[in-house]
Structures are given as structure tokens and as C-alpha cells.
Amino acid sequence: xxxxxxxxxxxxxTPVHVHLESEExxxxxxxxxxxxxxxxxxxxxxxxxxxxxxxxLVQLTGTALFPGDIAPEMPTLSGGTITVxxxxxxxxxxxxxxxxxxxxxxxxxxxx
Numbered sequence: 001x002x003x004x005x006x007x008x009x010x011x012x013x014t015p016v017h018v019h020l021e022s023e024e025x026x027x028x029x030x031x032x033x034x035x036x037x038x039x040x041x042x043x044x045x046x047x048x049x050x051x052x053x054x055x056x057l058v059q060l061t062g063t064a065l066f067p068g069d070i071a072p073e074m075p076t077l078s079g080g081t082i083t084v085x086x087x088x089x090x091x092x093x094x095x096x097x098x099x100x101x102x103x104x105x106x107x108x109x110x111x112x
Contacts, residue, residue: 003103007066007106009040012067013042015038015039016039016043016064019082020035020036021078022076033074037070039066043084046063059112062110064082064108065107066106068106069096069104077094082111089112
């Protein structure tokens with residue numbers, strides 16, 4: 001059975017540069033898998049206000065949604081950076097959202 005893609009390519013118009021690093025380290029302490037990709041995504045910005053002792057802090061966060069599996073050779077999307085709108089942001093959380101048959105429907109990256 002063919003499942004519909006929940007993030008259609010026609011809605012992905014924001015160019016991003018994705019730098020992914022795996023959790024596994026080599027003997028030298030560097031990540032085993034490193035992937036650099038230039039992709040189009042559906043990017044959603046959010047701003048969050050955090051109250052500190054002195055004043056308040058506004059933290060910009062966002063979610064990048066990609067159709068399909070952006071890194072099939074990596075089992076998880078856990079670390080790295082993305083560059084969107086000229087700003088480099090750290091990947092806080094990544095996920096491969098799967099169909100009931102186990103195939104990846106879309107990938108999402110939560111960034112700070």
C-alpha cells in the first residue's frame with residue numbers, strides 16, 4: 001500500500017543547508033557519519049519568552065519539515081546544525097516519522 005506524504009514537496013520552498021552528525025564516534029573522537037545537504041523544506045518559526053532573574057529572554061526556535069528520509073544511512077537524526085535565512089541554528093531534536101509499514105514518511109528537525 002502506498003501512503004500519502006504528509007509533507008508534500010510543493011509546500012517545501014525554504015532553502016536550508018543541513019549538517020548532520022551521528023551519535024557514534026570513531027577512535028579519534030569524531031562522528032562516524034557526517035552528512036551535508038542542501039535541501040528545500042517547510043520551515044515554521046516560533047518565539048518563546050523565558051523569564052530570567054534579570055529580565056526576560058526571547059528564544060527563537062523552529063521546525064524544519066522534509067518529505068521522505070533525508071539521511072537513509074543514519075538510523076537517527078540527533079545532532080548538527082542547519083542554516084536557514086542566513087542564520088545557523090543548532091538541532092535540538094530530530095525524528096523520522098514512519099508509516100505503519102516502517103518506511104519514513106517525513107523527517108523533522110527541531111532547532112534552537
